[in-house]
Structure formats: C-alpha cells, structure tokens
Amino acid sequence: MSWKELEEAAVVKGGTSSSYVVSGWRVRRPVIDEAKCTNCLICWIYCPEPAIVRREGAKVAIDYDHCKGCGICEFECPPKAISMVMEP
C-alpha cells in the first residue's frame, strides 16, 4: 500500500491479533492428557498468549490458531498433563 493511503501512525482497531493465525510458528504442539489434567488453570495463567481456552463444564483446551508452541504450559503444568509433541 502507498504511504499516502496507509492510516497514520499504524493506528488500528483493538483486537486484531485474534484474526492473526500463528499456528505455523510452532515446531512442537502442546497436547493435554485429559486423564491427568486437574483443570487447575496454571497453564491458563502462564500462557503468554490467550491460547489456553477455559470451557464451561469441561477441562481447558488449546487454541491452536494462537499457540506459538513456546512450551511454557508443559513446563508449568503441576500434574505433567501437557506434553509437547513434534508437529507432523
């Protein structure tokens, strides 16, 4: 886009990162073992993206569109319910 058409100062509406898919950044993906998961929400707190999804009546799930594969959830999970698995 020409510099004359771009919105000055790169000002954009809030919330645009939700439409930005980063799944291609991952080398390994977090996989939750539902049997071990206690739904303590430690992963939800530590995830630098909002890529851990809380669910009504169910345990947490991964939002793979916004997970970059950093592995912090695996490291922090107290019952070791999360393991990082190589992307195919």
Add this chain to the structure above:
Amino acid sequence: MTQLEATRAVALQGDEAVAEAVRQCDVDVVAAYPITPQTIIVEKLAEFVAAGRFNGEFIPVESEHSALSACLGASATGARAFTATSSQGLAYMHEMLYNVSGMRLPVVMAVANRALSAPLVLNADHGDMMGSRDSGWIQVYAENVEEIYDRTIQLFRLSEDPRVMLPSAINFEGFILSHDKERVRLIEDDLIRKYLGRPAPKHRLDPKEPLTFGAIANPDNYYEFKMQQTEAMRNALTVFQETEREFEVFSGRRYGAIEAYNSDSADRIAVVNGCAAGTMRAAARDLNARGERVGVLAIKLFRPFPAEEVASHIRRAKSVVTMDRSMSPGAPSGPMAEDIKSVLRSAGMNQPVMSLVYGIGGRDLSVDDGKSVFGLADRGDLSGDVSIMYGVKG
C-alpha cells in the same frame, strides 16, 4: 502603547521561563524526572501545582524512560503532554523518543543541553540532542531566555498541527541559559490559549473504543510509515513559518528558522546554533567595524533543516565555518557541518567549508574566541577532511 509595552517584563532563568510557558499553555499532563541542569523546570512546575496555579496532572515518575512513556500514553488520549530532561535523562528516553514520533504524538519536551558521561560533567554541549538527531523529533535551539519562553509556546502549536503531528524539543544550553536570569516579556494567558487552541488528534485512546497505536508493520509497511513521518517533517517547515507569523501578531516577536547577520555582504560566514550565536555576532560586529566582511548564520530550526533558506544566505560567501558544539568521533565532520556541506553541494555551491568543534563539556567561547574562529576561516586548509577542535589544550 504597543502590545509589546503592555506585556509584563520579569527576570526569569531559562528553566523558569519553560515552567511559566508550560503553566500558561494549558498542559494536561507533565511527567518528568529531575536532572541537572533541567531541575528548576520540574521544581517550578511542582510549586505551581502546590500553589494551585497549574491545573494539569503532574506525575513524579521514577525515571526518564517512564516520564516519556507517561507522556506518550497521555498524548495518545488527546491530552497536551510535556516533559523536560537533559543529557543522561535524554539518553535513557532514547527508545521512547522513537515511539512517540512513530505514533505521531505531539509531545513537547524541553532539553537543557548537557554533555554526556563519561567522564561526568554537568555543563553544556549539544551531544545529548545530537545523539537523538534522527529520532523524528522537531528540534529547535534557542539563544536567549525570552526565546526559550516563546519557542516552548510555539512548539505546542507546531507539533499539534494536523499536517505535522510530530513531537518537538526546545533545546537550550545547560547553566548558560537554563540558570541565566534574563528579561522576559510575558504574554497574557488568554492570548496564548487563543493561539494554541486545544489538541484535536484524529485518533484518541478511549476505553470505550479500543485502538492499537504503533501496531506491528513488518517489512511490507514499515518503510511507508517512516515515509509519512518524513513527509510530516517536510510539512513542519512550512507550518513553522505560519506558527511564527501568527505568534508575531500578538507578541511582536519573531525569530525565523535561521537568523542571518550581515550574510549579504560577508566574505566569510560562521554557521552556529544555540547561545554562541550571540557571541559570534558580537565578534562579527567588532570585525566588521575594522573593515572585515564577516557574517553569522544562526540555525534556530535544526530539524526539519531549513536547507533552501540556509543556501540562499551562504550563496555570496567565499568561505564558511561551521561550529558544532558536539563530538562525533570518527565522523568526517560535526553533524551541522555535514548538513551544511550537503546543502551547499546540492545547491551547486562549492565554497570551502571548515568544520569546527567548540564548547565541549561547557568549555567557554568568548567574543575573542569568536574573532579567532573567523581568523581560522582565512587559512588555506578550509577543505580539510577532519574537524578542527577549537580550544582543546594541545
């Protein structure tokens, strides 16, 4: 009685003049951290707050990085924001300088110029601001206290103009101007507020309608955003003239982007910025009285650089001395010398240009020194490829 006589004349230090101007400019947020020789600005503003004479928000932050960050946030909501710093403080603000200019926020900052550590020194040179030369801020250098006062007011108007929307810095040498007490003819609050109006940015941060400022641009767009800033700087050159003209209407005072002294009939011209301009004019006056033909070009507006105007004043001179009050180790010449050479060569002019460095770390420049500087311009080694370090103990 003219408008000028009707204004109230008081004796103010340079720092006090800044604080007084900020109080009058209806500033919403001041966030600043004290550092010598800017301290009086912060002290005075704090006094105004304590006395109920300043209605804005005064945020006593824990560092200069935070000071400018607070101003950034405030300015993004559409508030008029001001900060002040010097030397190490400006260096500490460095990354925020680029964020403020990149987000096109019209923050105004006063810089009481001071040399950088190490070794430690509290006195003036322009090394602090020259280190931030390319940060996208409008940069003005004042040469006396009344000019500091006037420029502080003008810069809010210039920065907030929709064609500009860039931050600006009013520079004045630490102690020499920050602590010097001079006569200032104060302007009525009402006149200043009418002149400035209120900031009217296109975008404002508002919790009800969230916006991201300075979003990621990536290689696809970053260059184009920087091009917009460059264009805004170009606009600032024109808008600067307008803001000065309108300021003159009610104040009777006008300085120009440059101030030329005897440039029409001078063989030799000294180009200088800051308070040494007055010293050089005094030296030129003495020499001209003895039949020598010398002139002085004071650069008031350094960014954007008034290239055409500079070239037109130098056209007739046979030689030029540029005076940089900052060190640029390893460079072919000082920052102002580089600009002057570039401007002259682009205009097809080939006079010899001598790059001279002076006044480093607060080293004084007397009128006799000024005469010596013109004397150096007579020498044959004008086109040498290194700067002459004037006044260094050899």
